[in-house]
Amino acid sequence: SEVYQTAGGVGHRTLWVVCIIMGISSLVFYGMAFRVPAQKRLFHILTAFITTFAFLSYFAMATGDGINFHASKETVSHKHGLPDTEEITYRQVYWARYVDWSVTTPLLLLDLCLLAGLSGANILVAIVADVIMILTGLFAAYGKNDGQKWGWYIWACIAYLVIVYQVVYNGRGAAMNKDQKTKAFFASLAGFTFLLWTIYPIIWGVADGARIASVDAEILAYAVLDVLAKPVFGTWLLITHDSMASTSPSL
Ligand code: RET
Numbered sequence: 001s002e003v004y005q006t007a008g009g010v011g012h013r014t015l016w017v018v019c020i021i022m023g024i025s026s027l028v029f030y031g032m033a034f035r036v037p038a039q040k041r042l043f044h045i046l047t048a049f050i051t052t053f054a055f056l057s058y059f060a061m062a063t064g065d066g067i068n069f070h071a072s073k074e075t076v077s078h079k080h081g082l083p084d085t086e087e088i089t090y091r092q093v094y095w096a097r098y099v100d101w102s103v104t105t106p107l108l109l110l111d112l113c114l115l116a117g118l119s120g121a122n123i124l125v126a127i128v129a130d131v132i133m134i135l136t137g138l139f140a141a142y143g144k145n146d147g148q149k150w151g152w153y154i155w156a157c158i159a160y161l162v163i164v165y166q167v168v169y170n171g172r173g174a175a176m177n178k179d180q181k182t183k184a185f186f187a188s189l190a191g192f193t194f195l196l197w198t199i200y201p202i203i204w205g206v207a208d209g210a211r212i213a214s215v216d217a218e219i220l221a222y223a224v225l226d227v228l229a230k231p232v233f234g235t236w237l238l239i240t241h242d243s244m245a246s247t248s249p250s251l
Helices: 009-035 042-062 096-116 120-141 146-175 180-209 215-243
Strands: 002-005 068-076 085-093
Touching (some): 042 096, 042 215, 096 120, 096 146, 096 180, 096 215, 120 146, 120 180, 146 180, 180 215
Parallel strands (some): 002 085
Antiparallel strands (some): 068 085
16 A cells, blocks of 8 residues: 655644744844954854754755655554555655755754864764764665665664764863863753754654654654754854853864
8 A cells, every 4th residue: 555644734834934943043143253253253153054054954845845755665564364565655755954964963063062172083073973874864764665774774873872972972071171161061052962963863763764753743843953953052052152251262
């Protein structure tokens, strides 16, 4: 049998709402960048680029770009002695998200790594692991069968663990050398990030993965997370950073 899974009105409106939120926060962040001297602008620019990419990706998805149907085969086992049947689900995959994430998640990590004062080698490992996580996640989304899908998913999760080790564990070590305020702020921001980011693979698992959650539920869940991970994260970072005396770190 065949099943089609597509977005409805709720999903469509949600995509537009987030598109507008990302657009407005980008303007605000660029505005905040101009209000500080050039030497203090690195975090502002990074953060504004992050919401700009998200704005473009949400514009794509809201207008129907960056989406396609993907067929995946599942074997449905029946009880009561009926033979197993093969079910094909055609689900909308929003690949524009992965294009967005492949650029914005490394930039988000860069924000955190620079705040902690992590070394260049550690930053590079975190960012390369992040790109691997997103690209293997994209392959997972296009897996033709369960083996492929969940195989790629496992590689992505391992890459995620590498990120957590670098940013949370080594990041905390590096932040030890910073002033008290930076140390405490890094701990809160990294904790917030780790919590949010861990929900993404869970949503993926029930949405693109097992295809249990509807496309609308998937859009809504990612919408909430994306707004917290980008505009809320950015506002928190920039307001706190502006209140601190330090200049931007140099790359
Ligand atoms: C995937 C699926 C494969 C397993 C893992 C994933 C992790 C994704 C993450 C995404 C974070 C996105 C953010 C977006 C900001 O708007 C690719 C879903 C581990 C952590 C922060």
